[in-house]
Amino acid sequence: SAVISQKPSRDICQRGTSLTIQCQVDSQVTMMFWYRQQPGQSLTLIATANQGSEATYESGFVIDKFPISRPNLTFSTLTVSNMSPEDSSIYLCSVEGTRSYEQYFGPGTRLTVT
Amino acid sequence: QKEVEQDPGPLSVPEGAIVSLNCTYSNSAFQYFMWYRQYSRKGPELLMYTYSSGNKEDGRFTAQVDKSSKYISLFIRDSQPSDSATYLCAMSADDYKLSFGAGTTVTVRA
Numbered sequence: 001s002a003v004i005s006q007k008p009s010r011d012i013c014q015r016g017t018s019l020t021i022q023c024q025v026d027s028q029v030t031m032m033f034w035y036r037q038q039p040g041q042s043l044t045l046i047a048t049a050n051q052g053s054e055a056t057y058e059s060g061f062v063i064d065k066f067p068i069s070r071p072n073l074t075f076s077t078l079t080v081s082n083m084s085p086e087d088s089s090i091y092l093c094s095v096e097g098t099r100s101y102e103q104y105f106g107p108g109t110r111l112t113v114t
Numbered sequence: 115q116k117e118v119e120q121d122p123g124p125l126s127v128p129e130g131a132i133v134s135l136n137c138t139y140s141n142s143a144f145q146y147f148m149w150y151r152q153y154s155r156k157g158p159e160l161l162m163y164t165y166s167s168g169n170k171e172d173g174r175f176t177a178q179v180d181k182s183s184k185y186i187s188l189f190i191r192d193s194q195p196s197d198s199a200t201y202l203c204a205m206s207a208d209d210y211k212l213s214f215g216a217g218t219t220v221t222v223r224a
Contacts, residue, residue: 042116042118042214043158043212045211048211092157099163101206101212102163105157106157107155107156
């Protein structure tokens with residue numbers, strides 16, 4: 001299994017600002033995923049990030065709001081831009097496992113926007 | 115209508131009780147059915163998976179899938195306080211894209 005770390009673990013931000021979340025994996029992986037987990041709601045996929053290509057965004061998520069970088073096979077960043085209180089959530093990164101239905105998740109970044 | 119429906123609970127049971135969790139779904143293309151467990155302030159971790167319909171048992175955990183009814187279940191026997199967590203059902207149509215339920219928070223009282 002992969003070990004995933006995220007930074008920061010939590011943050012409180014002012015509306016209108018941006019926050020970049022980092023995700024580091026202890027092994028090389030092709031596919032990395034970014035999710036949002038809001039209280040009482042399903043874990044929702046924001047985008048899939050493959051190294052060397054543009055991230056693929058899910059319906060309802062756009063690159064201008066959630067730009068993603070994937071500079072190598074062990075690292076990715078998600079930026080939450082021009083934040084509003086509605087962006088308060090837990091953001092998780094995950095990586096593919098050996099089987100298509102398995103993903104390993106990081107501990108999450110708890111974001112509060114005031 | 116959400117693609118995957120899961121009662122968020124919360125569910126509180128005494129130690130040793132059987133915990134019963136379930137999800138319903140609408141996408142008939144789903145073939146892989148998973149249960150993830152998420153402890154407080156941690157990321158989800160894969161607990162069990164089932165391919166297509168049927169049952170699967172792993173220790174105290176049993177996963178059931180009924181594709182005809184679009185209904186999946188997870189049973190935890192002899193529940194322990196360490197089983198207290200949020201349980202997320204997840205489904206996939208044979209690609210890396212997972213669709214999750216909202217999660218059910220379970221507390222096992224000692």
